[in-house]
Amino acid sequence: xxxxxxxxxxxxxxxxxxxxxxxxxxxxxxxxxxxxxxxxxxxxxxxxxxxxxxxxxxxxxxxxxxxxxxxxxxxxxxxxxxxxxxxxxxxxxxxxxxxxxxxxxxxxxxxxxxxxxxxxxxxxxxxxxxxxxxxxxxxxxxxxxxxxxxxxxxxxxxxxxxxxxxxxxxxxxxxxxxxxxxxxxxxxxxxxxxxxxxxxxxxxxxxxxxxxxxxxxxxxxxxxxxxxxxxxxxxxxxxxxxxxxxxxxxxxxxxxxxxxxxxxxxxxxxxxxxxxxxxxxxxxxxxxxxxxxxxxxxxxxxxxxxxxxxxxxxxxxxxxxxxxxxxxxxxxxxxxxxxxxxxxxxxxxxxxxxxxxxxxxxxxxxxxxxxxxxxxxxxxxxxxxxxxxxxxxxxxxxxx
Amino acid sequence: xxxxxxxxxxxxxxxxxxxxxxxxxxxxxxxxxxxxxxxxxxxxxxxxxxxxxxxxxxxxxxxxxxxxxxxxxxxxxxxxxxxxxxxxxxxxxxxxxxxxxxxxxxxxxxxxxxxxxxxxxxxxxxxxxxxxxxxxxxxxxxxxxxxxxxxxxxxxxxxxxxxxxxxxxxxxxxxxxxxxxxxxxxxxxxxxxxxxxxxxxxxxxxxxxxxxxxxxxxxxxxxxxxxxxxxxxxxxxxxxxxxxxxxxxxxx
Ligand SMILES: Nc1ncnc2c1ncn2[C@@H]1O[C@H](COP(=O)(O)OP(=O)(O)O)[C@@H](O)[C@H]1O
Ligand SMILES: [Mg+2]
Numbered sequence: 001x002x003x004x005x006x007x008x009x010x011x012x013x014x015x016x017x018x019x020x021x022x023x024x025x026x027x028x029x030x031x032x033x034x035x036x037x038x039x040x041x042x043x044x045x046x047x048x049x050x051x052x053x054x055x056x057x058x059x060x061x062x063x064x065x066x067x068x069x070x071x072x073x074x075x076x077x078x079x080x081x082x083x084x085x086x087x088x089x090x091x092x093x094x095x096x097x098x099x100x101x102x103x104x105x106x107x108x109x110x111x112x113x114x115x116x117x118x119x120x121x122x123x124x125x126x127x128x129x130x131x132x133x134x135x136x137x138x139x140x141x142x143x144x145x146x147x148x149x150x151x152x153x154x155x156x157x158x159x160x161x162x163x164x165x166x167x168x169x170x171x172x173x174x175x176x177x178x179x180x181x182x183x184x185x186x187x188x189x190x191x192x193x194x195x196x197x198x199x200x201x202x203x204x205x206x207x208x209x210x211x212x213x214x215x216x217x218x219x220x221x222x223x224x225x226x227x228x229x230x231x232x233x234x235x236x237x238x239x240x241x242x243x244x245x246x247x248x249x250x251x252x253x254x255x256x257x258x259x260x261x262x263x264x265x266x267x268x269x270x271x272x273x274x275x276x277x278x279x280x281x282x283x284x285x286x287x288x289x290x291x292x293x294x295x296x297x298x299x300x301x302x303x304x305x306x307x308x309x310x311x312x313x314x315x316x317x318x319x320x321x322x323x324x325x326x327x328x329x330x331x332x333x334x335x336x337x338x339x340x341x342x343x344x345x346x347x348x349x350x351x352x353x354x355x356x357x358x359x360x361x362x363x364x365x366x367x368x369x370x371x372x373x374x375x376x377x378x379x380x381x382x383x384x385x386x387x388x389x390x391x392x393x394x395x396x397x398x399x400x
Numbered sequence: 401x402x403x404x405x406x407x408x409x410x411x412x413x414x415x416x417x418x419x420x421x422x423x424x425x426x427x428x429x430x431x432x433x434x435x436x437x438x439x440x441x442x443x444x445x446x447x448x449x450x451x452x453x454x455x456x457x458x459x460x461x462x463x464x465x466x467x468x469x470x471x472x473x474x475x476x477x478x479x480x481x482x483x484x485x486x487x488x489x490x491x492x493x494x495x496x497x498x499x500x501x502x503x504x505x506x507x508x509x510x511x512x513x514x515x516x517x518x519x520x521x522x523x524x525x526x527x528x529x530x531x532x533x534x535x536x537x538x539x540x541x542x543x544x545x546x547x548x549x550x551x552x553x554x555x556x557x558x559x560x561x562x563x564x565x566x567x568x569x570x571x572x573x574x575x576x577x578x579x580x581x582x583x584x585x586x587x588x589x590x591x592x593x594x595x596x597x598x599x600x601x602x603x604x605x606x607x608x609x610x611x612x613x614x615x616x617x618x619x620x621x622x623x624x625x626x627x628x629x630x631x632x633x634x635x636x637x638x639x640x641x642x643x644x645x646x647x648x649x650x651x652x
Contacts, residue, residue, distance in 0.1 A: 244485035
């Protein structure tokens with residue numbers, strides 16, 4: 001994007017929405033929340049990565065994965081393995097019967113580091129694995145399912161099954177994975193203590209920056225022809241196929257993209273919270289992530305961020321006072337959303353608040369469009385969720 | 401059949417011994433026919449004769465149980481749907497299937513034969529060539545003024561045209577249309593016939609149609625199907641006079 005069009009973009013409605021989110025996450029929350037609450041917010045934001053992926057995968061392409069916890073967990077475990085190895089120096093673990101290996105391995109009578117733990121001594125490898133491992137698994141699942149034309153409910157059930165299997169595997173292989181407790185007692189990242197308030201603050205900002213990176217990628221995908229194909233595939237898969245597209249390849253791509261986002265979110269979760277456990281991999285966690293996305297609005301990547309923030313804030317608010325009530329509230333919320341406003345908060349916003357904005361903005365929009373001397377074409381429904389990329393979609397503008 | 405004697409000639413499409421069986425029921429049974437380049441062939445026959453299934457088999461939507469489909473020398477039965485499209489076969493469905501949420505422009509653009517891989521679709525740019533191609537096709541299908549309208553707002557007939565346009569922009573060598581005028585008003589039928597006359601100038605076309613008036617207007621040759629087999633084949637006058645055809649199809 002060239003500079004003048006980038007400046008123009010910030011004046012569009014979509015640009016303003018992004019700036020408002022940035023303002024909230026970068027300025028308002030850090031100024032108003034104490035370090036503990038801010039770190040909590042950071043934790044909620046790690047779920048937003050998953051929710052953005054679900055918007056692309058489920059909202060746009062119609063592929064409902066009920067197993068995104070798999071990828072969140074894998075990214076998180078990759079990071080946790082690196083941090084655990086760093087915390088398990090021979091000096092720190094001198095009292096163990098085998099010093100230099102993670103404590104839970106020692107408790108489980110392991111006497112040497114398993115082969116698949118070895119590469120996690122390397123930070124570059126770990127960074128690669130945080131994205132690579134989830135993507136590789138998504139590729140395998142996607143390839144086996146989508147080339148066989150398994151879709152819809154069957155696909156959702158398969159992802160649940162994989163989530164369940166992975167959880168059982170992690171819990172069962174205690175010596176290799178830390179079992180049901182997960183990988184705990186993480187301390188430093190390349191010598192930098194991640195438990196201090198300053199570190200938590202820094203991690204929060206890294207998380208926000210990465211989130212905007214993912215939002216940018218998702219936005220680019222949805223505004224390119226690729227995004228329109230995903231939407232078209234959702235509604236008219238056969239027509240897409242007979243327009244000459246290999247539908248399976250597009251499904252695999254978007255599923256892998258969602259897995260990559262989830263993996264990054266998981267890794268940030270481990271850093272911010274300081275541990276990783278199988279409860280974030282399993283069926284319940286995966287379904288919760290779908291609820292964040294549904295509530296925020298499954299067609300809107302920005303909505304997904306707000307959905308993750310709000311549901312989690314409500315969850316911690318409610319479960320601090322009435323812990324037993326939360327599952328019911330969550331269930332009711334989900335059913336309510338699906339029945340009453342299937343496009344979630346973003347959908348509500350579009351139908352009730354945007355018309356008000358329209359009246360306010362009218363003068364201003366006219367000014368902008370006269371400047372660029374091109375009529376602003378009506379964005380199709382496919383892009384209305386997050387506005388549209390004026391450089392791509394204004395057919396009349398390109399023509400002139 | 402004299403077509404069989406021409407075997408090995410310069411057919412664009414050669415279908416031989418094509419059979420598909422759905423749980424033992426042979427919807428298409430040992431079917432053979434041949435299309436010359438630039439020929440307009442119409443398939444007629446009673447409901448359930450297997451006409452749609454023949455098109456499904458050629459475009460890869462349904463896999464053949466046995467037999468062969470050679471298109472411009474390539475065997476299609478082993479290829480995937482999108483590969484068959486890339487070979488130059490375009491298919492229009494019986495019920496209009498367009499992308500309702502996208503505009504007419506975007507519908508045509510999606511079918512433009514470029515950027516069909518994932519990375520290609522990510523890198524795809526709406527350049528002057530694309531716009532030109534879209535406008536040209538839009539003019540052919542009477543939708544020049546509706547380019548920025550969402551496809552959902554089009555009438556039934558306009559959707560049918562849009563889908564035909566989505567085929568045209570692919571620049572296929574063979575166009576297959578399944579009942580293109582079904583459900584259209586009289587005025588729309590006339591325009592569609594006009595549209596087909598334009599299309600048939602430089603494409604090979606395989607049409608399934610019931611409207612005999614319409615068939616007579618456009619067909620070079622007609623193939624009559626009944627119970628998965630060919631009942632009769634030849635010029636419109638030839639099949640109209642065939643007693644077997646009168647008995648099973650035209651008689652009622
Ligand atoms: N996928 C399928 N599975 C089972 N039977 C099918 C399938 N497709 C078509 N048929 C059957 O094959 C026969 C021919 O159908 P079709 O080709 O649609 O006929 P038409 O000539 O009316 O287009 C019908 O009896 C139909 O029920
Ligand atoms: Mg039919």
